[in-house]
Amino acid sequence: xxxxxxxxxxxxxxxxxxxxxxxxxxxxxxxxxxxxxxxxxxxxxxxxxxxxxxxxxxxxxxxxxxxxxxxxxxxxxxxxxxxxxxxxxxxxxxxxxxxxxxxxxxxxxxxxxxxxxxxxxxxxxxxxxxxxxxxxxxxxxxxxxxxxxxxxxxxxxxxxxxxxxxxxxxxxxxxxxxxxxxxxxxxxxxxxxxxxxxxxxxxxxxxxxxxxxxxxxxxxxxxxxxxxxxxxxxxxxxxxxxxxxxxxxxxxxxxxxxxxxxxxxxxxxxxxxxxxxxxxxxxxxxxxxxxxxxxxxxxxxxxxxxxxxxxxxxxxxxxxxxxxxxxxxxxxxxxxxxxxxxxxx
Ligand SMILES: [Mn+2]
Numbered sequence: 104x105x106x107x108x109x110x111x112x113x114x115x116x117x118x119x120x121x122x123x124x125x126x127x128x129x130x131x132x133x134x135x136x137x138x139x140x141x142x143x144x145x146x147x148x149x150x151x152x153x154x155x156x157x158x159x160x161x162x163x164x165x166x167x168x169x170x171x172x173x174x175x176x177x178x179x180x181x182x183x184x185x186x187x188x189x190x191x192x193x194x195x196x197x198x199x200x201x202x203x204x205x206x207x208x209x210x211x212x213x214x215x216x217x218x219x220x221x222x223x224x225x226x227x228x229x230x231x232x233x234x235x236x237x238x239x240x241x242x243x244x245x246x247x248x249x250x251x252x253x254x255x256x257x258x259x260x261x262x263x264x265x266x267x268x269x270x271x272x273x274x275x276x277x278x279x280x281x282x283x284x285x286x287x288x289x290x291x292x293x294x295x296x297x298x299x300x301x302x303x304x305x306x307x308x309x310x311x312x313x314x315x316x317x318x319x320x321x322x323x324x325x326x327x328x329x330x331x332x333x334x335x336x337x338x339x340x341x342x343x344x345x346x347x348x349x350x351x352x353x354x355x356x357x358x359x360x361x362x363x364x365x366x367x368x369x370x371x372x373x374x375x376x377x378x379x380x381x382x383x384x385x386x387x388x389x390x391x392x393x394x395x396x397x398x399x400x401x402x403x404x405x406x407x408x409x410x411x412x413x414x415x416x417x418x419x420x421x422x423x424x425x426x427x428x429x430x431x432x433x434x435x436x437x438x439x440x441x442x443x444x445x446x447x448x
């Protein structure tokens with residue numbers, strides 16, 4: 104049996120920080136990706152698709168997105184098995200395609216090709232109903248580690264049962280592991296929806312045969328949110344900063360949403376030309392720079408300057424009664440202000 108395990112698709116989610124135009128483009132891309140997910144699943148002969156919760160972001164998903172999703176599911180024609188997550192608890196699932204199987208309180212299992220898929224079932228009930236002669240796959244949505252999470256799931260109590268695979272949803276990064284010799288995985292979210300979800304996104308391919316269970320992550324989403332840090336300490340010109348930033352951005356693709364964070368210290372004679380840097384580097388779907396770099400101030404050199412306003416300022420602060428840390432902070436901000444720079448407040 105060949106299974107495509109996904110979760111946390113969050114259809115209808117928006118990144119409100121993006122312009123309306125970019126939001127629309129991203130939404131269209133997600134629609135296209137949903138169609139191609141099920142088309143690929145069909146072409147590559149997956150037997151079933153599992154969706155472990157948070158398929159919808161809220162109960163109000165635009166009709167066009169829903170119609171596109173249901174059409175893709177229908178086209179796949181084999182079972183698409185779904186359990187609800189905390190985001191789609193209240194979603195109305197009335198007009199769904201025939202091959203879309205919902206596991207909930209009313210229907211706790213679904214059997215296909217000698218494999219039983221279980222969802223929304225307590226460990227006790229599962230223990231009473233499980234049939235060892237078949238393959239058994241448990242689907243859960245929740246946090247298995249953090250007991251304080253409202254959606255905590257106590258996985259341990261299921262792990263003495265004869266399960267072949269546990270498909271998890273809720274945590275948005277993918278993770279494959281084994282406990283008590285049972286293969287378990289979080290597929291992670293299919294798309295990311297912000298800079299708090301960086302890295303490549305995709306699904307888990309699970310192969311089940313008489314010898315065991317094998318699974319691996321398949322990168323699928325065409326874009327990622329990427330955060331790249333660039334320490335400009337020691338760079339003496341705009342050209343140097345630009346080439347360092349280019350080097351650091353090497354792993355980013357044109358379809359990515361990229362945040363470049365400048366850190367470190369730059370010398371007084373080095374100009375960063377941030378807007379030029381932004382336009383020289385902006386080969387991405389979305390690009391932003393966050394400048395956290397600070398001016399490196401050679402206090403001794405400034406103080407030795409004659410008839411200098413900056414020198415007068417530093418001496419004034421130095422003779423004050425604040426402690427050293429406060430004095431340094433005042434000097435840093437004062438010199439930045441005198442240069443007309445952004446203040447590192
Ligand atoms: Mn989620």
